[in-house]
Amino acid sequence: MDLEPLDLKTLAAFSLDAASFIEREKGIFIFLCDNYASAKALYGNLSFFSSQKIFFCEEIIPVSLLYDLRQTASAAVVTTPISFFSKVPEPDSLLNSFIHIKKGSNFSRDVFIETLASYGYERTNIIENENEFAVRGEIIDISNADSLYPVRIDFFDETVEDLRYFDLNTQLSIKSIDAFTVFPVKSNYYPKTINISESVPNSVLYIEEPETELLDFLNRGTDNKNSFNRILNNLNKFYYFNIKKSSIYYGIKNDTGNNIGEKFSEIKSVNSRFAEKLKYENGKLNLTLIRKIILNLINKEYKVTVVSKNEIHRERLKNIFASIGLSEEEIQNGLFKIINGNVSSGFISKKDKLFLIKGEELFREHLDIVSESSSRLKTSGLDYFKSIEELNPGDYVVHDEFGIAQFTEIRNITLNGISSDYFTLMFEGGDKLFVPSEKIYLLHKYISSSEDNAPVLNRLGNKSWEKAKTKAKKKIEEIAEDLKVLYAKRMTDRGFAFSPEDEEYREFEENFEFEETEDQARAIKEVLRDMQGNKPMDRLICGDVGFGKTEVAIRAAFKAAMDGKQVALIAPTTILVDQHYQNFKKRFDKYPVKIAHISRFVKKNEEKEIVKGIKSGEIDIIIGTHKLLSEKIEYKDIGLLIIDEEQKFGALQKEKIKKLRYSIDVLAMSATPIPRTLYMSMSGIRDLSIISTPPSGRKNVITEIANYDEEIIKKAIFNEISRGGQVYFIDNRISHLDSVRDRLAKIMPDIRIGVVHGRLQPEKIMDIMHIFHDKGYDILLSTAIIESGLDNPNVNTIIINNAEKLGLSQLYQLRGRVGRSHIQAYCYAVTGTPVENISPEQLKRLVAVKEYSELSSGFKLAMADLEIRGAGNILGGAQSGHINSVGLEMCMQMLKEEIEKMRGVILPAQINPEVKTNLSAYIPKSYIEDEKTKTSFYRKLANCVTINDVENIKKEFEDRFGRMEDSVKNLLKIAELKINMKNCKVSIIEIKDAEFIMEFHNSAASIFERLIKFINDKESSSEYIINFIDEFKMRLRFKHLDSKQDKIEKAKIILQRLYGYVNI
Incomplete structure (x- = not known):
């Protein structure tokens, strides 16, 4: 589908005229554009030029917009064919169905929940899609298609205490709002529906002359044409507009037209061709000439406006213009401005005395808008094996100390007046083990090497589990020895070092029609850094379908081709080869790069010529199926191999690819990486870049x-x-x-x-x-x-x-x-x-x-596939028995530890603190009912490293679930205390009425002398009496301790003081 049939070079000029008309005439103006690209560009331009409200409707007309239009004296609505012809409720039934919620308002929460269900909202535990709602205690979350973000309503009894937007991905609040309107989303809720132009009396309709999508819609059947004619007959007046003809036509029912619109052909477009005229012969911009042109226009009292994409862009433009003596402050009467905005192109208008130009049309190579502060993605393959958050009743788990069991439920148990949550595990013979939620770190989801329905459960009390772990560890050590050879080879091999990015590369980068996501930009930087290094690149780009992996490959291919090296891209299917070929041809169309493709779609005689071209070096980039790995293909000087969906190739092809890895740069791409791929990245044999940020505007399927x-x-x-x-x-x-x-x-x-x-x-x-x-x-x-x-x-x-x-x-x-x-x-x-x-x-x-x-669920699906099908030969076929006996995650953890040793990394002591207290610390069902969510938070708390981590969880609790109950507050206090314990190498604290007993980890032997200094500290001895019970156990007996004093807080203060001694 051609999304850009419109000539955008004059659209900005038309938009200026249209915006002036809207400002002058007032009223409701509806613009029916021919296609989405036209509508999006027109919306951006009108928003830039007009101070009136401008609305954009992509797919449906939001019901809330209809309400707003009836309350507004002047506004413009830009629609696509899809949205314009969608049906909307008639005004009377629409107005009677709205529920207006304001901060501080009072109404029945229970009745409101019933109303949401009757309006067609689906109740869920966590909102993930439009038109859903979730209830958690005093919190109600709602999402609908009309709202920019889903909304969180925080009740206090029957009063709306707060209203907040929240982010669908993080589930965290973004900002408070004053009011929110709820309306029905059930498709058949309204008995009668009409068109938007009929819904808004006295609206003025502008119709772009049909050429693509609108024409296709009208040609689909007589019903569509009849409906369109009925709409036009009921309007007071409407206009056709045609950008290419620079005119506006009055709509006549016999489809002829009289030109009554003011022609704007004297408004000349300013675009990248204008910038080309300002360049020296060496391609650099003639800044002296730019300064002369702008000052000449200002002397003629033209307003010169430079439009920037964002604030970073604007600051760079200000610096560039300041370097040639042009600044907003020094030019009088506001005739020179640099402002943020979104316009399709620049233009010069004699009528309005306006010269407008987009900043990147002039300074493409100077405006790299990707943030330099983006840090390297610190995600290893192992992180994607940590899947306990997805634990469901009936799942098999591995307990570090007791082996393989089946998880049955989370049970709340009260012992001696103290309540806690326990993970209930069933072992061989029906034996049960209740694992405290604070020891969730001992549990891992069981993943085997095959599709066997159920693993063999371990029996509590025998030695089979310890034997299985010992055997598995021995095999893992052998694997690590083999990895040493591969890792050393990778570190010592030498490859071709490509040149740094230059102006030509910057120009190619700017021609990308979309703005890179943060992850995509980071992946590009990592690939280029690898290519510019001395060792051959071997990097995997992982990202969901449609997240922009291909553009990363295109940038790498451009760098290689412009440095005189050949590029081969291998894809698993002929259809995909053809699509890559079309995309590469489009992106490289302005550059002297010859691209060809080989597949069964290419005729034999053409293929022969292409093969000759590859051998002679005439072809720079070749795209094909596994044929490119055959013996008959000889490359003159290949420098980069790109592999799309590598997991789909057979063993023979993978072996050939493996041989190439040690001599040229290799870039692989995958949406659902197989476990072996993640394992290779974790071991350091391959580098990994992850693109997890979806493109702007993308929606869940x-x-x-x-x-x-x-x-x-x-x-x-x-x-x-x-x-x-x-x-x-x-x-x-x-x-x-x-x-x-x-x-x-x-x-x-x-x-x-x-x-x-x-x-x-x-x-x-x-x-x-x-x-x-x-x-x-x-x-x-x-x-x-x-x-x-x-x-x-x-x-x-x-x-x-x-x-x-x-x-x-x-x-x-x-x-x-x-x-x-x-x-x-x-x-x-x-x-x-x-x-x-x-x-x-x-x-x-x-x-x-x-x-x-x-969006970005590819890794979760890879893990789900792993659970269903098994891990296969992730560690080699001979090791599958060891995976089955201890589970994949334990194998991977063992492997990671061996690899760290191989690299000479000293692993820190593993301290998992335990707090013995008489406080109930757990998440009650009344606070979080969903067990998956509850498990996820227990895991988050176990993984906290800093006090700030705990503070963030506290904020998330209050935000998503409302006021915390005492047991939840206690849970957070203990989590903070455990972080202090880790810092001081304390493994157990037992809190009694008037004394604390602290047991140190055996790694604390090296700080024994510092502990003695702490004991002899005058401030410490004035508050409590300290003595050692044994080598690693210390008792602190308080001289004066108020029974009402928070003992957890007191313990934190003591540990903070102790930290000053043990970490000198």
Whole structure:
């Protein structure tokens, strides 16, 4: 789909005229743009030029916007074809359905919860999608499509004490707000619906002359045309506008037009071509000429406005202009300004005496807006094996001291008046072990090396567990010895050192049409740093589908090609090869880089010429399948190998790739890394960059599991096509595709269906794909051939038939084909066998793909796949028995310790403090009901390293769950005390009425003399009597201790004083 048919060079000029008209005339103005790109650009421009309220509707018209428009005298609404033709409630029923919530208002909390359910909001434990609500004590969280962020309502009895926006990813509050409006989200709640132009009386409609999306919508059927004509007939007046013709036309019902709009053709565009004219022959900008032009315009009383993207950008522009004697302060009458904003391009208007230019149109190479302070991502492969947060009843776990058991529940137990939460574990023979929540660090989720249904449980009280650990550790030590050789080789090998980034690279970087996410920018920096080093790069880029891994590869390829080295990109499928080829051609179109591709889509005679070009060095970048690894391909001077979805290649191909690793730079990309890949990165054999930040505006793909039902399928397809989109329908059995097509054609006769699979001729596949891309088909019926890398932003519904027969990685990759734009996407995992009859493993896969539907869930899905299928030969095939006997996480922890020893790292003493007190310290069900969430917080508290970490958890508790109960406050106090204990090498504190007993860790032997100094301290001896019970145990008896005094706080003060002695 072509998202940029509009000539944006004159859009800013039209927007200035339109903004002036809005300011002058007042009223409600609706702009129906031809496509999303036009609408987004127009919205940005109008927001920049106009002081009136400007609203942008991407997909649906928010109900709250309709309410605002009826309360507003003047505003503009920019719509896309999808949003304009969506139905909205009529005014009377709309106004009666709103619930206005203000800070300090009083109403029944219970009635409000019932109302939310009747309005169509789905109750969940934690909000992850739109139109959901969650109740936790005095807190109610609500999300809907209209609000910029979900809202947290904090009640005190029946009073709204606070209203806050919160972040969907962190679940933490962002800022307080004064009011919030709740409205129905149920699709059939309103009995009568109309169009937005009918909902707002006396509105003025501007329609961009149909060319692409709007034209396609109107051509879909007579109903759409009739609806459009009815809307126009009911309007007082409307206008067509055409940017390319520089005019506005009055709308006449017979589709002819009289030009009554003021022509703005004298407004000339200012863009990058203007900047090109200001360059010296060596390509550098002629700053003297720029200064002369600007001063000349100012002398003619033109307002010169330079627009910057953000504040960092603005400061750099100010410095550049100051270097040539131009500053806002020195130019009188405000004729020179540098301001932040979003405009599509610059222009000069004689009528308005305005010269406007975007900063990057002039100074591309000087405006690297990526923050220099971005630190290296400190995430190791091992971190992704720590999965106890996902613990569910029935899961198998490994207890460090007692072995493999089954987790059954979290039980609250009261002993001697002290209540605590315990993880209940079932061992062999039915024996139970109750593990205190404070010792959660002893538990790990069990992952084996295979799909065996259940592990052998250990029996409490025998020595089998210790024997299993000893055998596993011995094997891990052997593996570590082998790794020494690989690690040493990597450290000593020498490769080609590429040159630093230059102005040409900066220009290529600026041509990227999107702004990099922080993670993406960091990954690019890490790759370039590796390439500029002396040892061959071997880096893996991990990131969810659509998170920008390809652009990282493109930047690396540019650097290699411009330094005279050849680049090879290998992808697992021919379709993905073709897409990479198209993307690379587009990005490199202005540069003297020859790009070619080899796959079965390329004819034999063309392939021969390409092979010759690779050997001669004529071809700079070659993209292909595993054919690029064959013996017949000879490279003249290859410097970079890029591998997309490496885990999909066979053993033979992987072996060939392995040989190349020691001689050239290798960059691999993956969305769902296999365990062995994470293990290699953890061991230091490979470097790892993680892109976990989604692109701006991206939404979670709503995922549903359903039995095959033609009504569900029909509704899903109809909803997508009615909003101007297209559908992928996946069935991985080629023999079934014809019958599936016939069934779809029967239930929806007017739908255009294209069919594609791997046995078609290459030319046929490409023809069908291109027709679908150009919207010639509504549905692409396909096998899983499309699972890797395809990018079509207009496809936002995918139906996966017989989903239970696909692997979790396949399901995840297929779902990633949709949701690659601003539009809400949907995935329907449809089962051929009724859900209640599929195997447990199949059900686990489907539940996992539904559960992990949030953005950046690729690693969680990789872990879920690991649990379902097993770890395989992550440590080599011969070691699978040892993984089974102790679990993967313990094996990985052992390996990490061995690797640290191999590198000469001295591991700190492992101190897990214990506090013995008469205080109840736990999270009650009345505070956090969901056991997963509760487990997650117990793990967070166990992992706290600093007091600030505990303080952050305290803030999160109060923010998400309301006022803390005493048992939760005690839990946090003890967590802080434990951090002080670790710092002082104290392993146990027993708090009694008038004395504390402190037991030191055996690593404290080295500080014994300092402990003696602490005992002899005058201040200490005046408060309490100190003596050693034995070598590592100390008693502190207080001379005066108020029974009401907080003993935990007193213990913290003592430890803080002790810290001054033991850490000199």
